[in-house]
Amino acid sequence: MMFARILGLFPLALLFPIAACGSAGDAGGTAAAQENAVSIFASEEGVDTHSYARPLEARVTHVALDLNADFDAQRMVGTATLDLEVAEGAEEVVLDSKDLEIREVVNGDGETLQWEMGEDSGDAHGAPLTIRLGGATRIKITYASAPGAEALQWLEPEQTAGGETPYLFSQGQAILNRSWIPTQDSPGIRQSWDARITAPRGIRVVMSAEMLTPDGEPVDGEPGRLAYRFKMDEPVAPYLIAIAAGDIAFQQLGERTGVYAEPSMLADAAAEFEDLEEMVIAAEALYGEYRWGRYDLLVLPPSFPFGGMENPRLTFVTPTVIAGDKSLVSLIAHELAHSWSGNLVTNATWDDFWLNEGFTVYFENRIMEAVYGTEQAAMLADLGWTDMMEDVEAVGGLTAADTALHLDLDGRDPDDGMTDIAYEKGAVFLRTIERTVGRARFDAWLRDYFDRHAFQPQTSAGLLSDMRANLFEGDEADRIGLDEWVYEPGLPENAVHIQSNRFRAVDQAIENFVDNGSIAVINWPEWTTQERQRFLNGLPRDLSEERLETLDESFDFSEARNSEIRFAWLKLAIANRFDPARDSIEEFLLSMGRRKFVAPLFEALMEEGDWGAPLARRIYAEARSRYHSVTTGTVDELVDTGDD
Known part of the structure; x- marks a missing residue:
């Protein structure tokens, strides 16, 4: 396997010198995070078969985008500048790409670098982009996305609520962002990023980062365009880099919360999500500080394919959640919970998608309980159980391999693992643990877990090791049957089914x-x-x-x-x-x-x-x-x- 070959080339002691990243003040935390990342990349569960990247040789640490949103050609055109951590002796970096038109690659001094686009897989995985480094630790790629880039949807004005302005939005999960950003598109390879995006006047650009120029700024020589700049200082999984552009207005909801939407939808959206600040406060009371600054929502046009997407600082939301009575806001609690489970601590590969979603469903339910009451939370959990059992039948019953939490998705689209089993069985697993050890001890462990693993990838093996070391006492781990829950198909007999009295x-x-x-x-x-x-x-x-x-x-x-x-x-x-x-x-x-x-x-x-x-x-x-x-x-x- 790939990880064995790489380890033979580069002993762990020589990988990624600590002094190469982070400031003097955070060197201790940075060193611990890097050590954890390296150990995960070197483990069998940490090898991401859905990425061409070889992170033990060269790893992307920062992405700087400078792109024009070309609504006529429906392409993103410009440059991506990548900062790299390069192991001693490594001569090339391998990136992920999907139908990208690569025009030039240079180093930090502007000198041309050799590159090669490998054979396209013919599926969602795209093709490897291999760049000979020649000692470079910064590379600049000039490129354009394809008009049909899978992550991007370009809408005509008539497909929007306002009917007058075109619209663009991205959806990167699981491995779609490689169709508009040449980087290492693996959830375990966390990257900070910044961006400068230009768009025609009258089209506002927003991204999942700190918005440095929310109203745009002039573009030299192009009076018909405005530039918008963004910054994400914390390293995130690359699928969380997100963009939207259109006729977008904003309304503040709380001290650090607000909602973006097309103007005709803004009032309804603000009314529906008026409890947003209260949700953030409830989440912090459970599992610690919200670490991303602002928490805003963007209500997208109805073609958005998911209920919500937890892009940091700016959750993307479907308008189908606006019911007029706040009855579907558990979806918002879910996306907010991802600010801890998924965004703060991220599945290292898509085989462990449940680490994002199972924890998030559990956390979502606790937020709903805190804000709307125990019975509301019980009804949601009971409906989730039903959804889980329907998906169990859909994948072939309790003996089917895809009913395990940790999956083997090698050779498959990672989208295949995005079922209610990952979401609901994962949450039931955590409720079963909570019932065994008690809520107070479980909450204390989970809060500490998020702190200790903040801004780091995680695997199933790493989670279970942490639980055994920091949560369980006596024979509790054996009584729960951790390995059976995570690695075996089906639903263990000790599964806790929350049932709603009102459903009777x-x-x-x-x-x-x-x-x-x-x-x-x-x-x-x-x-x-x-x-x-x-x-x-x-x-x-x-x-x-x-x-x-x-x-x-x-x-x-x-x-x-x-x-x-x-x-x-x-x-x-x-x-x-x-x-x-x-x-x-x-x-x-x-x-x-x-x-x-x-x-x-x-x-x-x-x-x-x-x-x-x-x-x-x-x-x-x-x-x-x-x-x-x-x-x-x-x-x-x-x-x-x-x-x-």
Whole structure:
């Protein structure tokens, strides 16, 4: 394996001299972080098979971008200057790239360096960009992204809320940022960064970093453009470098919190997220200082493929979370929690994606409990358990390899590991530990864990070692069965299932409605969104058309503003081939590109043969150009053209 070959070349004692990075004041912390990083890169679990990088030879430590956002050509064009840590005797650095047009590479003195683009993998991994260093520790790459760069979505004005200004946004997770930034695109290779981005006047640029020129500044010789500058001093995983540009306004929410959105959406967004500062305070009370300065949200156009993306300082959010009643803000708690689990301590490779998401789901639930109460948190945890079990069945049942937390994704797209198993089984694992050792001791350990591993990568093996050394007493680790939880498929018998007392009444209402069809048993006005989800998802998939008509006429499901309720209803309608819902299905799928909603609905339509497949093909033919590549990459495999 690669790590064995590298270790043979470079003994650990010679790798990355400590004096080469950090200031005198932080030399101790920097030395510890570097030692930890080197030991992870040299371990079997720390080898990232989704990156061409060889970090034990040469590693990117800082990225400086100077790019023009060319909306006409739909390309980012300019330079990336990389600072490197280079091991003694190393002669080249290997970067990740995907369809980049490399025009020139020079060293810090402007002297041309030799480079070679390797063979493209033909999939998400792209191609290795190998640069001969000739002793250089700083290199400058002049390049352009491809018009179809997978991380970037360029929207026409009519695809935005305002309808007058084009829009650009990026989505880098898991390995898409290599399509617009030539760097080592591995979550374990943390990099600080800065950027100067120019864009046409009237288009505001924001990024996931400190915004040094929020209103832009003139560009010499280009009166029609403004430049925006950004700085991220802390090292982050490269997938967290994010950009958006468009008609973007801002409203302050708290001392260090606020929301960005298109002007027509700003008031609704600010009202929905008015508790943001309170969430940050609750999170800090649980697990320590928020270390990123500001915590702002950016509400993106509806084609954004995820519910949210935890880019540091600036979480990207789908507009589908704006329900008008703050009922879906657990998503915001989730993205905020990533400021500790994922951004502060990051999975070293995508095989350990659960280290980001399992911890975050657990932390999210604790934030929701602190801000909105124990029962609200219990309902969310119970729904999460159901989602987990559905994904278990989807990947082949409890014996399937992909139900383990630590995965083997070698040769696969890391996106394959982004299932509710990573999220919810990971959270259940932590709840099981909490139940064993007690909440007070677990909280003390987790807070200390975030402090000790701040701004560092982590592996499953490293986590379990830390737990054994710093958390457990006596035979607690053996009683929990740590290795079984992390490395074996299935769900151990000691799994803690948080069950909501309020769901008992909902389940009784389901039974009564199925038996007699009366809506009198449904306490819809008093139910929370989570109770309503439980009801719709709990109904049998073979309801009569009369029963479905009664539900839709009584509660107007086909026009529901709440995206989770609309989604749950449409899944039920498709399973029953309910013709009156066809217009609602089409409108919903054309109105947004959130993969969580889009992919299951297209899959359900295709499963309904002559009733659903033609509708799916017709809708997707119109919708595909509106979706981000993250969404189309999934839906393309679900919707066939019907040409066979």
